[in-house]
Amino acid sequence: MRASDFWRLMDDEFGAGYSRVLATSLVLAGVGGRTAVEALAAGYHPREVWLAVCEVQDVPPERRLGRDIKPASS
Numbered sequence: 405m406r407a408s409d410f411w412r413l414m415d416d417e418f419g420a421g422y423s424r425v426l427a428t429s430l431v432l433a434g435v436g437g438r439t440a441v442e443a444l445a446a447g448y449h450p451r452e453v454w455l456a457v458c459e460v461q462d463v464p465p466e467r468r469l470g471r472d473i474k475p476a477s478s
Contacts, residue, residue: 410450414440416471417463432456 414423427440434456435443443453458468
């Protein structure tokens, strides 16, 4: 997972505005007591940070891979 994937998942799950608030204020035990932004800056893999956010925010397992995006019709 790339950092861009992390942010897409955050925006899809929490909305573009609130995802930034969570990423800068929510302390995650799963990444050493850091916020998501701090964990990414410290070198944690984006997937590990995403799963830590999911755990704290009770994101159901079926949504942890992201929302299903339907292909554009031609």
